[in-house]
Amino acid sequence: MGQEEIEDELLAITKEIGAAIAWEQEIGGTFGLSPSSVQLAPIETEPVAPVPAPSVEPVSLEVLASDAARCTACGLHQGRTQSVFHRGNPNAELAFVGEGPGYHEDQQGLPFVGRAGELLDKMVKAMGYGKGEVYICNVVKCRPPENRTPVLAEAKACEPFLVGQLEIVKPKMIVALGRCAAENLGLTEPGARGWRGKMGEWNKIPVMPTYHPAFLLRSPQFKRQVWGDLQAVMKALGRTPA
Ligand code: URA
Ligand code: SF4
Secondary structure, eight states, X not given: OOHHHHHHHHHHHXXXXXXXXXXXXXXXSGXXXXXXXXXXXXXXXXXXXXXXXXXXXXXXXXXXXXXHHHOOSSGGGGGOSSOOOOEEOTTOSEEEEESOOOHHHHHHTSSSOSHHHHHHHHHHHHTTOOTTOSEEEESOSSOOGGGOOOOHHHHHHHHHHHHHHHHHHOOSEEEEEHHHHHHHTTSSOTTOSOOTTOOEEETTXXXXXXXXXXXHHHOGGGHHHHXXXXXXXXXXXXXXXX
């Protein structure tokens, strides 16, 4: 190839890439989210099957929830009774993100309805919110076996749902309940210590990482610290406790 041919070839490749990016932007990327908000999952050793017929437009919480109900993108779908998408107010100023459904959540199809959920509801009430006034969801939508913490590949496979729901709800603040939520919202590195109470950001939304209510059931002596974190959230939102 002469110099000119090489330049032509490069130009053609550049145009192709440009067209592909433009098309991606036109269809809105995964689930109709802006491409910038979709983080590419790391290459997995086992291929992850795509969500069957993902709906691109219009994107709503209902569409995302029904996609999640049929989703087989990770192995967790095999053990579920049903997927667990969310509960609470879709226009909430405050969202809570937990880890994943447990037994009761899997049975009822709603997040945080077991003992940890009861405690979460008490915490929410103590913050001065009425029943159903906040938005509640999890990192993964299907129950992990034996309630184990989801592995990175599962959290990544489920991430478009979490990103989608948080982008639609657009809360003013997010509380990450437990290390799994804190890690998957990008607030701390796996295994890092001292993550609790360090306010960070997810897509420009302030996030307060705090201990999970299931942990507080086992170690109630940490409730005081969690209450401190929630008070900081209330202050930032301009609220006074009930
Ligand atoms: N623990 C969680 O992290 N999420 C739930 O929905 C229930 C318990
Ligand atoms: Fe799909 Fe999420 Fe359920 Fe995995 S956990 S099957 S990614 S909805």
